[in-house]
Amino acid sequence: MVLSCLASFLFAAAAWGKIIYAGVNESGGEFGVFGSPGQGLPGTFGVDFAFIDQSTVDVFVDQEQINFFRVTFLMERMCPLATGLGATFNETYFSEFEDxxxxxxxxxxxxxLLDPHNYMRYNDPSQQPNSGSIIGDTSDPNAATTAQFQAFWGELATRFVDNPxxxxGINNEPHDMATDLILQNNQAAIDGIRGAGAPQLILAPGNGFTGGHAWTQTTGNGDAPSSDFMNMLVDPLxxxxxxxxxxxxxDFSxxxxxxxQPxxxxxxxxxxxxxxNNLKAMITEFGGGNNENCFQFVSDLLEYMASNDVYIGWAAWAAGPFWGTNTACCGADTGSLEPGQNNDLGQPDAFSTVWANAIRPNIPVADLKRSGVSSLS
Structure with a gap:
């Protein structure tokens, strides 16, 4: 009986994970293009789009003690339509992003985390997540190729190769496309990044908006489960x-x-x-509404990750300088995670409600990685 209890204790201890990255999404670099094709491209920094508010980052790092930000951008802005997806960048946009x-x-x-917020599509973000040509789709003459996607990632990685x-992040939420094509594009991105000499952590998405609940299920238009292919990725590092x-x-939306959904x-x-498959994962988008029910569900999600050693981090959706009184997630009256803002009712936003009640108590401050090359170790 004693040996049995000890074995159970050791098994539970071995399964207890360690979250080493915890933070928030900074959404705004993808703003200003929704509407008609070409609208807001390239756009004006500070008018159509913005990446971060520095004072917000200060609050999250200095007061909340998080260590991770997922920063969104648009590939159509980084790589102008006139030259196409690849290694030719809009240097003004890149400089703003780099800052x-x-x-x-x-x-x-x-x-x-560098986040091309493109749903693995390029050339028309006007009706995301559905507009634009699927990268690597050889049946679409307007589609960027997988080789161009590799060139894009090689160039971007070269520019950050010395920043540990x-x-x-290979791409935001691929969906309704062949899962083996996502594997090909993911592999091309990995090859481009490693070919540039960059050793940092890479995050690879799957199909079905990369939903964890659907990872082993057929998604979209009968596309194969992500689990059928994403264990085939090869990273030399x-x-x-x-x-x-x-x-x-x-509906997991x-x-x-x-x-x-528990x-x-x-x-x-x-x-x-x-x-x-001896793999790790991060949940880089999640959220809940401003109510006790969601506070408990979000807390349960974070506790679940902390109790399973295959999860190394998380980032909540979403803060960002341009959300204003709009909601980033989870009901019209929740608001965003941008500190000091209000929701559409003039009440405190999700930073004061969802973050304070469900996320802040689950930030594993003592375990968070604070310096060094981003890695699984």
Missing amino acids: AINYITETKGAYA MVVF NNTAIDIHEYLDE GSHAECT AASNLAALTTWLQQ
Whole structure:
């Protein structure tokens, strides 16, 4: 009996994970293009789009003691349509983005995940997530090629190769496309990044908006499960993790105020798959509405990750300088995670409600990685 109890204790201890990255999304670099094709491109910094508010980053690092920011941008702005996806950048846009990344990483000493917020599509972000040509789709003459995607990532990685606080996110939420094509594009991005000499952590998404609950399920238009292909990725440095999004409302969209989807049961198959394939994951988007129900569901999600050693980090959706009284997630009246703002009712936003009640108590301050090359170790 004693030996049995000891064995159970040791097993539980071995399964207890360590969250080493914890933070928030900074959404705004993708703003200003929704509407008609070409609208807001390239756009005006500070008018159509913005990446961060430095004072917000200060609050999150100095007061909340997080260490991770996922910073969104648009590939159509980074790589102008006139020259196409690849190694030719809009240097003005890149410089604005670089300033934000350098403030987070060099001034504040936190990690920054570079997030091309494109749904693995390029050339028309006007009706995201559905507009634009799927990268690598050889049946679409307007589509950027997988080789161009590799060239894009090689160039971007070259520019951050010496910044150990950068993490590379291959693309935001691929969906409704062949899962083996996502594998090809992911592999091309990894090859481009490693070919540039960059050793930092890479996060690779799957299909079905990279939803954790659907990782082992057929998604979209009958596309194969992500689990069928994403264990085939090859990284010579073994420093690639799986990028997961997981919202907790009825359809996993993050658009409803009530939470109904429990993390433990919905992520169980993904967790087993990660364990079987000796892989790690981060949940880089999640959120909940401003109500006690969601406070509990969000807290349960964060506790679930902390109790399973295949999860190395998380980032909540979303803060950002341009959200204003609009909601980033989870019901019309929740507001964003931008500190000091109000929701559409003139009440405190999600930073004062969802963050304060569900996220802040789960920030593992003592365990967070504070310096060095972003890695799985």
